[in-house]
Amino acid sequence: MSVVTIRDVARAAGVSTTTVSRALSETGRVSAATRERIRRIARDLDFRPNELARSLGASRSMTIGVVVPDITNPFFPQLIAGAETAARESHRTIFLVQSPDGPSAADDLAQLRAKQVDGIILVGNPFPHPAELAAAVGDTPLVVVDRGASLPNVATVSSDHRLGGRIGVEHLVALGHTGIAHLAGPAGLDVTQARSAGYREAMAAAGLAPRVVTAGFSAEDGERAARLLLAGSPPVTAVTAANDLVAIGAIRALSDHGLDVPGDVSVIGYDDIGLASFVRPALTTVRQPTDELGRAAVRTLDALIADPASPPRPAPLPVALVERDSAGAVSTGRADA
Amino acid sequence: MSVVTIRDVARAAGVSTTTVSRALSETGRVSAATRERIRRIARDLDFRPNELARSLGASRSMTIGVVVPDITNPFFPQLIAGAETAARESHRTIFLVQSPDGPSAADDLAQLRAKQVDGIILVGNPFPHPAELAAAVGDTPLVVVDRGASLPNVATVSSDHRLGGRIGVEHLVALGHTGIAHLAGPAGLDVTQARSAGYREAMAAAGLAPRVVTAGFSAEDGERAARLLLAGSPPVTAVTAANDLVAIGAIRALSDHGLDVPGDVSVIGYDDIGLASFVRPALTTVRQPTDELGRAAVRTLDALIADPASPPRPAPLPVALVERDSAGAVSTGRADA
DNA sequence: CTGTTAGCGCTTTCAC
């Protein structure tokens, strides 16, 4: 009834616990014969090594922490799915922590470290100052996703958001648009800055005046920002959004306002979430390989754990425009207005 | 540089490690004076107890496993968010495991148990036979969500899906519909059966002939099922779907087919995911309190852990119809057809 | 190739 331990196996096999330990890990020099015998006995006894004890002894837990700001935004589950898959492949299991951007993240990281995670994946970076992050993470291997954390021994994984910001605008320009606004993400975030920078670059390259309004990352934010935009002075025929949720919110506000998308105004999203092709109009968007991002984060973390001295510097993941129905040629009726 | 342990604190305070341990937990009989002194010293030294060691010693890890079939379906993140919040309140942290419905779930449960989780929340139940579940979970406290696992020492948390299945139909009947089909979830799942049962009940009560086609849980499944329905013989003026994703997919197929929703056919979803109000037409749906479900699961698990002998039997959570735009009165043009 | 001896860092009887 009580739990089978390594000693029970050792006793049953007539060997020391050490030998059992070695036979069960790939680790040691054990004769093939005894290894097989021990394994059989272990199986018969239904021996399940206590991972806590294993971890404590070996000082590695085969466990990683994943910290995301908001599980509810469809982007993150996708990322987590990729991370979970990759983690499973490297025999790690994931502690999932939801931690809104803010200073409380420091506690969450501390908690994770107390649990002796082998490493942490931090999606977004809630710390304004690099020193705070450094203090919070100590010497635990860390991968930051979607944010350039300029720290030694911290690796970064991200899509090419600058390019992503540009792509949308270029598409719109090719479609004949000139009044193109950008609905930006929360102020201060690196992603926000990178995408905005891309937007500005492309606008400048086209000789157009930029117009960016801070929205956020939720559909509600998109609605609100779009209304602001409608209230503003120079009318706009196209919009690039911080993400798909914002785009969807914006479309809603626009159509509530009697405007047709893409007839009157074109909208381009960002991320390409699963539902992007199912909303009406189907979202034209800048796709990032979200679950690959999660996978890449885990692989990078694996490498960092294996060799903390040399943090990998993976290349930014590619983004690409996905053309669907929410962006179209500028309408002649309005283009000349 | 090296890690501060309880011994360092003990030494600095001139007491035994036992006393430090007691001072830092609420546990023991320690004079208020020494307690405070020790706490101060611990803080000064920035002592972070190794949770692994703590867990091993105390045989409880303050850790729970949450197993979901598909993180990517918006329903689950919502549920997880609720669970995470509640877990945080009870000082537990969550191992998140994604495990498609299928026998491999047994391995995932084993893995979680090896990690010495204090309990497991299993969303859905991939085991056809109760005995398999029983074997896989052993004596680890378990809460099954959205599925009645008829096992002693296993608790169940769920919404009132039978009622949920009924509600949608009743609404449609009140709207004048008579040709009402049900796009069901994956065969074999309890949720699927409960909702279908509710559907059938309500149809019978209205003297209507039921028509259920198995769809699944994804938008693609919804599209496919709707196409099947369109190909079928008796035309239908309304549909209740297994979940919102299926409803969204169905709407897409319908409108691709030149049918207007809700003009020609009404569609009712299930769950009320975050985007339900943002798709067009905004989804009329049966709302379940998803994150409350996650919270309830954790609370129930807490109770079960505290007293494994008496598994709580929480009441089913309430569901309610949320009226938006995807369901309307039967169109006179077609109703008489 | 295998066993002995120490721990990993903390909790917990059981005494005093």
Added chain:
DNA sequence: GTGAAAGCGCTAACAG
């Protein structure tokens, strides 16, 4: 109220 001693279950030198 406090300490000594004995683990929790496993891994890891160090011998032989």
